Amino acid sequence: MRERVVFSIGEAMPPRGDVLDRMGMGSPAPVSTRTDALIEAAVAEFERLAEPTGLVDDVTAEAFALVYAGEGRNSHETPLERIYPRADSLALFVATLGARVSARITELFAADDMARGYVLDAVASVSSDLLADRLAARYRERVSDGGTAVLGYSPGYCGWHISAQRKLFERLGPGEIGISLNESCLMQPLKSVSGVLVAGAAPIHRFRPEFSFCANCTTRQCLPRMRSVR
Amino acid sequence: MDILAQIAEHLELGNDERVRDLTREAIDAGVPPARILDRGLIGGMNVVGEKFRVRDIFLPDVLLAAKAMYAGMDLVKPLLLKANIPTRGTVVIGSVHGDLHDIGKNLVGIMLKGAGFEVVDLGADVHAPAFVDAAVANGASIIGMSALLTTTMPVMKDVVDLVTSRGLRSSVKIMVGGAPVSADFAREIGADAYAFDAASAVDRARALVG
Numbered sequence: 153m154r155e156r157v158v159f160s161i162g163e164a165m166p167p168r169g170d171v172l173d174r175m176g177m178g179s180p181a182p183v184s185t186r187t188d189a190l191i192e193a194a195v196a197e198f199e200r201l202a203e204p205t206g207l208v209d210d211v212t213a214e215a216f217a218l219v220y221a222g223e224g225r226n227s228h229e230t231p232l233e234r235i236y237p238r239a240d241s242l243a244l245f246v247a248t249l250g251a252r253v254s255a256r257i258t259e260l261f262a263a264d265d266m267a268r269g270y271v272l273d274a275v276a277s278v279s280s281d282l283l284a285d286r287l288a289a290r291y292r293e294r295v296s297d298g299g300t301a302v303l304g305y306s307p308g309y310c311g312w313h314i315s316a317q318r319k320l321f322e323r324l325g326p327g328e329i330g331i332s333l334n335e336s337c338l339m340q341p342l343k344s345v346s347g348v349l350v351a352g353a354a355p356i357h358r359f360r361p362e363f364s365f366c367a368n369c370t371t372r373q374c375l376p377r378m379r380s381v382r
Numbered sequence: 383m384d385i386l387a388q389i390a391e392h393l394e395l396g397n398d399e400r401v402r403d404l405t406r407e408a409i410d411a412g413v414p415p416a417r418i419l420d421r422g423l424i425g426g427m428n429v430v431g432e433k434f435r436v437r438d439i440f441l442p443d444v445l446l447a448a449k450a451m452y453a454g455m456d457l458v459k460p461l462l463l464k465a466n467i468p469t470r471g472t473v474v475i476g477s478v479h480g481d482l483h484d485i486g487k488n489l490v491g492i493m494l495k496g497a498g499f500e501v502v503d504l505g506a507d508v509h510a511p512a513f514v515d516a517a518v519a520n521g522a523s524i525i526g527m528s529a530l531l532t533t534t535m536p537v538m539k540d541v542v543d544l545v546t547s548r549g550l551r552s553s554v555k556i557m558v559g560g561a562p563v564s565a566d567f568a569r570e571i572g573a574d575a576y577a578f579d580a581a582s583a584v585d586r587a588r589a590l591v592g
Contacts, residue, residue: 267445342483
């Protein structure tokens with residue numbers, strides 16, 4: 153079932169604490185009044201400019217296998233290739249904040265208004281991730297029979313090569329919500345997320361981060377994600 | 383408080399208009415532009431950088447200070463050029479091909495300018511040859527590359543190989559950074575330095591140019 157989701161600004165607005173975390177200010181250190189003012193201004197701009205929209209479409213494991221394979225450039229072994237065959241159901245997704253937020257960030261940096269640009273970028277980045285979480289939650293509500301865990305996986309991360317975006321876009325056709333791919337397989341607007349929602353029992357999402365690319369990873373975002381579906 | 387100390391102080395506070403006025407005042411009073419730059423603008427940014435390093439302040443405060451520095455630099459830079467005063471060095475920076483994420487790279491550029499480097503920012507999604515061509519064209523001593531996606535990191539190795547094959551290894555140093563990049567990876571591909579964040583990028587760049 154293909155579903156277009158128009159989010160309210162409230163649904164897309166990230167918690168202040170998450171924005172502070174994104175800016176490396178998650179410690180209890182006091183936030184300066186200047187930073188407070190920057191966050192307030194960024195939130196106001198975000199409210200004015202963001203057009204949060206998403207698209208979800210069910211996909212069979214067989215059809216997803218082609219999307220996953222992309223152009224044959226994935227790492228030799230990846231977590232996702234072990235996870236998705238064990239899923240109860242799968243759906244492709246994209247979500248975006250629209251072009252205006254990204255354009256405004258670029259504009260602020262071009263005008264040497266870096267602090268405002270940076271804070272707005274942090275708000276928008278956290279919001280993009282939040283939209284993916286919101287889509288996952290909606291999908292879980294739709295397909296869940298109680299014990300289902302849904303996580304999103306995106307091309308460009310953990311061995312799934314970014315070039316798989318082409319197949320994903322061919323299949324999903326997110327032009328209708330204003331998202332396109334450039335020649336490097338990156339989405340425009342930049343504040344967009346895409347990937348596959350994988351629904352299944354929580355254990356299918358767990359893996360040891362011991363793949364070839366894990367050695368060079370400093371974020372280890374997989375660990376809190378796995379914990380989140382316990 | 384002398385005028386250079388005032389410039390540094392207002393720069394730390396991110397008061398760009400005040401920094402511009404004080405810089406103008408210092409120029410009119412005959413203070414040498416190189417002194418205004420070193421003692422006032424870079425001096426202020428050094429304090430900001432140190433406070434950032436020990437987490438007394440955070441990135442938004444650094445960026446407000448950087449904006450104030452630019453306000454002063456706009457007045458001082460033409461005078462430095464006229465007097466042929468050399469910069470600390472030129473750094474070519476960019477996000478590698480396949481990567482449109484540029485915030486981290488922008489921050490590195492801001493901090494490097496704040497430390498007195500000339501910065502040639504190639505933007506995002508930069509192909510390997512473009513880094514090397516820009517380094518040659520601008521007489522850069524450092525190429526700085528950023529990647530946010532693990533899948534784009536191999537481009538960094540392409541740049542290292544290209545610098546080597548073009549016989550530039552002794553004159554052009556290579557610095558890498560970005561969320562998925564590590565010191566081990568930098569070593570593996572033959573880069574000269576790895577910077578964890580924008581502040582450490584300045585330290586690495588200073589070390590690379592001696």
